[in-house]
Amino acid sequence: MSITTWGNDEPHVNCTWNSYLVTKGENILLIPAAGMRSTEQDIAVNDKVILTLATREVEGFNGYHGTGFRINGTAKFLTEGEYFDEMKAKFPFLRSVLQITVNNLKQLL
């Protein structure tokens, strides 16, 4: 999945794996962050984020072989708290947790 942020000069695009995504409640996504320094620098200036993710393994609209989503949200980095501890236990390599609040989600196909 892609994570696009902007705020310092040009946009920055980072990536992680679909399988690393953890959902919480209706509109919270948690992503383990190992590096993501440029993403963090953008978020410090502008917390808006665009995510995209897709897989061929889930059927899309009208029986299409694959589906994909674009998500608009806001982001913050967590370095402590319940979500951080839970994610750290699951992904020991993380240095922080990227928490996304989903504002808009669109299934693309």
Next chain:
Amino acid sequence: MSITTWGNDEPHVNCTWNSYLVTKGENILLIPAAGMRSTEQDIAVNDKVILTLATREVEGFNGYHGTGFRINGTAKFLTEGEYFDEMKAKFPFLRSVLQITVNNLKQLL
């Protein structure tokens, strides 16, 4: 794979499948474009583009289970010519071809 463009207000992120990518020579990528209207509107203002793509099916650095790339390039849309005809034959659904000239490619993992 993700296609990030910017030039009008906020960045726009579009997606396509890795399997749709066609390479030409050392630094040209061709992508079939069915919709991609927002991408085209950005490119008209600023032809810079950031692509990301990844797969679990190819081994990355140090035997890692998966690899991914970030590509910086410039883009233009083709609606005629040799590349267009070749892509149209392969992807009948396209309305135009997004041609990327790769300026910088980084293997992320």
